[in-house]
Amino acid sequence: MLFSGIPFLYYFLPCVLALYFSAPKKWKNAVLLVSSLVFYGWGEPGYIWLMLGSILCGYLSGLLIERFRGRAAAKGVLTGAAAVSLGLLGCFKYADFFIQNFNTVTGLSVPMLKVALPIGISFYTFQILSYVIDVYRGDVRAQRNFIHFAAYVALFPQLIAGPIVRYSDVASQLESRTHTLSGAAAGIRIFVLGLGKKVLIANVLGELCTAYAEAEERSVVFSWMYASAYALQIYFDFSGYSDMAIGLGRLFGFTFPENFRYPFLSGSITEFWRRWHISLGTWFRDYVYIPLGGSRVSPGRRLWNLLIVWMLTGLWHGAAWCFILWGLYFAVLLMLEKRFLLKHLERAKIFRHVYVLLAVLVSFVIFSEADTGLAAETLKGLFGFGGLPLISDTQCYYLRSFGLVLLTAAFGATPLPKRLAEKMQQTRTGAVLFSIAEPVVLGLLLLTSTAYLVDGSFNPFLYFRF
Amino acid sequence: MKDIYRNLAVICVMAALLAGLSLWSWLREPDAYSSGERRLLAQFPEWSVQSLADGRFMEDFEEYAADQFPLREQFRALKAFSSMKVFRQLDNDGLYEYGGHLSRMDTTLNEPMLEHAAERFQYLYDAYLSGGEMNLYFSIIPDKNNYLAEESGRLSLDYEQLVETMREKTGYMTYIDVSGLLEADDYYRTDTHWKQEKILDVAEALAGVMGAEAGGEYTVNELDIPFYGVYSGQAAWETEPDIIRYLTSAALDECIVTSYSTGAAQESVLYNREKAGGKDPYEFFLSGSEPLLTIENPLAETDRELILFRDSFGSSLAPLLVEGYAKITLVDIRYVQSSMLGSFIRFEDQDVLFLYSDTLLNNSLALR
Numbered sequence: 001m002l003f004s005g006i007p008f009l010y011y012f013l014p015c016v017l018a019l020y021f022s023a024p025k026k027w028k029n030a031v032l033l034v035s036s037l038v039f040y041g042w043g044e045p046g047y048i049w050l051m052l053g054s055i056l057c058g059y060l061s062g063l064l065i066e067r068f069r070g071r072a073a074a075k076g077v078l079t080g081a082a083a084v085s086l087g088l089l090g091c092f093k094y095a096d097f098f099i100q101n102f103n104t105v106t107g108l109s110v111p112m113l114k115v116a117l118p119i120g121i122s123f124y125t126f127q128i129l130s131y132v133i134d135v136y137r138g139d140v141r142a143q144r145n146f147i148h149f150a151a152y153v154a155l156f157p158q159l160i161a162g163p164i165v166r167y168s169d170v171a172s173q174l175e176s177r178t179h180t181l182s183g184a185a186a187g188i189r190i191f192v193l194g195l196g197k198k199v200l201i202a203n204v205l206g207e208l209c210t211a212y213a214e215a216e217e218r219s220v221v222f223s224w225m226y227a228s229a230y231a232l233q234i235y236f237d238f239s240g241y242s243d244m245a246i247g248l249g250r251l252f253g254f255t256f257p258e259n260f261r262y263p264f265l266s267g268s269i270t271e272f273w274r275r276w277h278i279s280l281g282t283w284f285r286d287y288v289y290i291p292l293g294g295s296r297v298s299p300g301r302r303l304w305n306l307l308i309v310w311m312l313t314g315l316w317h318g319a320a321w322c323f324i325l326w327g328l329y330f331a332v333l334l335m336l337e338k339r340f341l342l343k344h345l346e347r348a349k350i351f352r353h354v355y356v357l358l359a360v361l362v363s364f365v366i367f368s369e370a371d372t373g374l375a376a377e378t379l380k381g382l383f384g385f386g387g388l389p390l391i392s393d394t395q396c397y398y399l400r401s402f403g404l405v406l407l408t409a410a411f412g413a414t415p416l417p418k419r420l421a422e423k424m425q426q427t428r429t430g431a432v433l434f435s436i437a438e439p440v441v442l443g444l445l446l447l448t449s450t451a452y453l454v455d456g457s458f459n460p461f462l463y464f465r466f
Numbered sequence: 467m468k469d470i471y472r473n474l475a476v477i478c479v480m481a482a483l484l485a486g487l488s489l490w491s492w493l494r495e496p497d498a499y500s501s502g503e504r505r506l507l508a509q510f511p512e513w514s515v516q517s518l519a520d521g522r523f524m525e526d527f528e529e530y531a532a533d534q535f536p537l538r539e540q541f542r543a544l545k546a547f548s549s550m551k552v553f554r555q556l557d558n559d560g561l562y563e564y565g566g567h568l569s570r571m572d573t574t575l576n577e578p579m580l581e582h583a584a585e586r587f588q589y590l591y592d593a594y595l596s597g598g599e600m601n602l603y604f605s606i607i608p609d610k611n612n613y614l615a616e617e618s619g620r621l622s623l624d625y626e627q628l629v630e631t632m633r634e635k636t637g638y639m640t641y642i643d644v645s646g647l648l649e650a651d652d653y654y655r656t657d658t659h660w661k662q663e664k665i666l667d668v669a670e671a672l673a674g675v676m677g678a679e680a681g682g683e684y685t686v687n688e689l690d691i692p693f694y695g696v697y698s699g700q701a702a703w704e705t706e707p708d709i710i711r712y713l714t715s716a717a718l719d720e721c722i723v724t725s726y727s728t729g730a731a732q733e734s735v736l737y738n739r740e741k742a743g744g745k746d747p748y749e750f751f752l753s754g755s756e757p758l759l760t761i762e763n764p765l766a767e768t769d770r771e772l773i774l775f776r777d778s779f780g781s782s783l784a785p786l787l788v789e790g791y792a793k794i795t796l797v798d799i800r801y802v803q804s805s806m807l808g809s810f811i812r813f814e815d816q817d818v819l820f821l822y823s824d825t826l827l828n829n830s831l832a833l834r
Contacts, residue, residue: 001524006491006531014488042524185473188480204553214574394573397621401556408553435472439479446483451544454535455559455702 001042003244004198006453012039020252021179029151029174032252039156040120047118050088051154057084058128059149062135062142069138078136082129089125092118097319120160122316124153126283131167133287140168148174157248161241163259163279170254177253187250192442192449194243199449201409202237203456205229208402209368221391223381225399225406227361230368232409235263238277264413267352268345269333269359280316284309307331317367322375326366333359490536497534502542502699504745507533542702556620561701564618567655568697568705569611573621575628576828583830584635587820589804590775591638594813603676604639606632607779607823610658613650628824639820642675644668654708657695658825659748662782663711669786676817678770678790684713689739693747710750712737717765718785726758726810727801734759736785751781757802758795758810761785766792771816773797777826791817800832 001008016035023031041048061081068074096112103110131152134140143149152174158165212218212226242259249256263275273281292305307328314327337345345352362379369375380386391399411417424430497507511517511526518524535541546558556562560571587604595602608625615622625645633641652664660668663686673680692707718736725734734753742750752759761784771793774780777800784794795811826832 005528006535007524007528010484010488010491010535011531014484043521045519045521045524181470181473181477185476188476192480200548204549204555216574394621397556397619400619404554435475438472439475442476443479443483446480447541448544448548450487450535451541451548454532454538454541455545 001039003241003248004195004203004449004453006450007042008039009195009450009453012042017251028252029145029147032156033147033151033154036151036154036156036159040154040159043160044119046116047121050092050118050121051124052150054085054088054124054128055150055153056146057081058132058153059143059146061132062149063144065132065135066142074136078132081132085125085129085132089121091115092121094315094319123162123164124159126164126280127153127167130164130283130287134166134168140171143167143171143174155249155254157245157252157254158256161238161245162277163242163245163257164283165256165279166283169257173254179253183250183253187247187252189247189438189442190243190250191247192445194240194245194247195449196445197236197240197243197412199240199452200445201405201412202233202240203452204405205233205236205402205409208398208405209233211398215394217392217394218381219389219391219395220381220384222395222398223378223388224361225395225402226378227365227382228410229402229406231264231361231364232406232413234364234367235260235413236409262413262415264357264360265353265415266356268337268342269330269356270337270342272356272360273330273334280313284313288312303335306335310334322366322369325375326363329363329366487536491531491534494534494536496530497538499745500533500538500699501745502539502702504696504699509534539702546702558702559700561697562618562620563701564614564620565650567610567614567650567653568695568701569614569620570609570658570697570700571611571615571621572609572623572825572828575624575631577631579828579830580628580631580635583822583827583833584632586799586804586830586833587636587639587775590799590807593804594807594811595818596638598813599815600813600818601676602639602818602820603642603672604632604636604820605642605644605672605822606827607660607821608645608648609823609825610650610653612645612824613648613653623824623828625824628828632827636820640675642672644671647671654693654695654748656698656701656705656708657693657748658697658823659695659779660782661711662713662751662786665783666713666786669783672783672819672821673787673790676772676790676819678768678772678787678817680787680790682715682717682789684715684718687712687714689742689747689750691739691742691747695748696746710742710747712750712782713785717763717788720764721785721788722762722764723752724760724762725753725756726760727756736761748778748781752784752796754778754781755798755801756796757798761788761794761796763788763792763794766790768792771795773811773813773816773818775799775818775820775822777822779823780821783821799834803834 001012003009012035016031019035020028020031037048037052040051058081061077064077065074065081068077091113092115096114099110099112102108131140131143131149135142143152152165152167152170155165208229209226212222212229215222239260246256246258257279259277259279261275261278263272266272266275289305289309292308293301294305295302297305310327310331311324312327313330314323314325317323317326345355348355362382365378365382366375369378377386381388421434425434496509498509499505500507508526508529510530511523513523516522517526549555549558550562557571562569562571591602606625606629609623611620611622612625614620629641629643629645647667648660648665653660666681666684670680689710689712691710693710694705694707698705698707721736723734723736725732734756736752738750738753741747741753746754748754755778766788768790769792770790772787772791773795774784774787775797776784777798780796780798784796787794795816797807797811799807
């Protein structure tokens with residue numbers, strides 16, 4: 001089930017809200033768990049048992065690690081739990097990729113497994129892993145209540161596309177949380193804005209990207225339009241989903257971590273990754289980069305650690321070479337920045353933003369193409385190689401038709417709308433006007449998003465495949 | 467205003483919208499048909515353990531929920547308004563309005579579809595047309611968008627390329643170019659079809675190349691039923707209806723129309739008022755979708771016959787060709803298997819005209 005779908009908005013969500021708020025406090029997590037299983041089962045009925053098995057494994061591992069704390073057995077359980085989680089992820093997500101490459105290198109024909117990728121497996125696997133590791137490190141206590149633990153992993157707001165919520169972030173809220181008027185209103189605001197970002201901006205930009213993919217003739221301008229549209233699409237798609245997840249979390253009394261903080265404003269790639277998919281970046285930092293030694297190692301080892309982390313980050317996004325290349329591309333940029341570029345960028349106020357935007361656009365071209373050859377074609381187009389014309393009539397049409405959407409998206413990717421809203425509330429009259437306008441605007445946003453959903457058809461989130 | 471009131475306002479407005487639309491969705495009687503889109507709407511899917519396990523129920527439910535959402539047409543209108551007026555997009559789902567015309571952009575030349583159409587024509591040629599003394603002709607009707615796109619800055623199909631591709635594949639037929647005889651105003655404003663009263667020159671050109679007579683003393687009549695064409699419903703915004711005008715003459719009044727839609731011969735009419743009041747008023751012409759139909763002209767001064775392989779555009783054009791033929795047989799191979807035609811038609815020395823719109827050729831999967 002998709003957040004941006006009529007069944008979720010007008011069938012599932014109202015039922016869950018009614019059940020949740022009418023249930024006694026001690027039953028609330030059970031209501032959330034059952035709802036989450038229905039939510040997951042709706043889109044992935046065959047794999048619900050896989051998720052429940054992973055949850056059970058994580059739950060028992062946590063208890064066993066705590067029981068054997070201080071003994072070698074605890075490490076054994078941790079290793080076993082990690083092997084099971086990563087083994088399942090590897091089997092369902094990466095097996096065919098490795099078999100295919102193995103066959104290419106050896107010339108053998110090992111048959112592919114051809115198993116469908118379970119929705120959200122990367123997200124819930126990382127949540128379970130972080131929990132087990134945190135219990136082993138003694139950062140959190142093992143959860144004894146299976147319902148609470150299962151509700152944490154399967155919680156539908158963040159189940160299929162994040163953010164990756166650490167157990168430590170919500171451990172106390174799983175036991176006891178308060179539901180306030182301000183929390184509910186904030187949740188609604190964030191959710192509806194996220195819905196608008198996904199439906200009104202990301203999906204529309206997706207049409208432009210499809211037009212580029214299907215175009216018989218391309219041009220330099222069209223390549224740039226595509227690269228910009230794709231970067232903005234994926235930002236609005238993913239951050240929109242994260243906003244909806246965070247908003248729903250607030251409605252149910254949870255505080256999920258922020259996942260995006262205006263990444264396109266960054267002055268370096270290092271900063272970009274502190275603002276983009278924050279929950280994934282911090283996960284790799286805390287559970288891979290730092291355990292590998294982080295920055296407190298020799299320069300050579302440090303570079304090696306960076307390569308490993310970013311190759312894994314790329315691979316996490318998908319089992320394809322373009323994702324690995326994408327990760328390594330960022331690894332190279334981050335290394336260059338750490339070695340010498342950062343200090344120069346700090347002095348170049350405007351150039352550093354141009355550099356980041358350019359680097360990010362190129363990265364998303366690599367990211368967007370399933371085939372590295374296609375990515376190379378688009379990159380050549382961007383920089384005028386390959387004999388493409390500057391522009392053609394067809395592309396003029398797309399520029400005129402999508403120009404305002406692109407501008408709106410670019411404006412929306414900055415903090416300016418938020419600052420304008422804050423500024424408006426600084427005067428007494430402005431505050432009153434804002435209070436009156438806010439529910440109207442939110443209502444219109446919900447209705448307009450509904451209109452797009454009614455008019456359109458199936459529109460899956462891009463991050464589902466991860 | 468205190469924060470508490472602000473928060474309350476947000477919660478109340480959103481709760482009212484969500485609860486109101488949800489309850490309305492759940493309790494309303496499902497509609498069977500969308501007249502705007504001219505299609506059956508999805509109904510609540512039947513469920514079974516199997517359909518739940520393999521996800522079919524969920525897929526069907528998604529479709530049902532979107533199809534049966536309350537105020538569906540109004541929501542579609544809101545979406546069109548947002549796309550075209552707020553975000554200033556130049557089309558809404560491929561549809562746009564220019565110079566009072568509604569038109570759809572069909573931009574991609576679909577080679578496999580053209581290949582399929584050519585393969586079907588080749589089959590007809592090999593099976594029925596290659597042996598006798600028949601004269602074979604072919605003409606492709608340009609879509610209205612071809613005339614509007616350049617002027618309005620929209621995109622269109624490469625009509626010349628489509629024609630060239632089809633001509634290459636149908637070298638056994640004489641091609642008749644009618645594109646220069648048409649302009650946007652020769653088509654209905656809200657529909658894809660051409661107007662009968664505006665295509666006399668097309669009929670004359672076709673007849674001229676085929677060596678037949680065309681023209682005559684026609685009277686222009688006006689149908690008193692407003693015609694909301696196919697684009698009118700798709701557009702989801704308010705549009706003025708078209709007027710259907712039709713031509714009559716002494717010869718047309720005497721014509722005998724016979725339909726073979728059930729396999730047996732049934733008397734029919736050139737202009738069907740009953741159909742004009744139905745879902746697609748353009749079916750007024752020759753009763754719309756008919757697999758096999760004949761028009762006999764008792765006043766004809768010739769015994770020549772024409773076999774017209776056609777799509778819906780042929781319905782309004784065929785009556786304009788009766789002056790030159792004693793009998794016209796209209797065949798629509800979307801509704802009859804080509805392999806069955808030998809049982810109904812004697813292919814001897816007739817003229818044969820393949821008359822198809824570029825839109826149909828570019829989406830030819832229905833040709834059988």
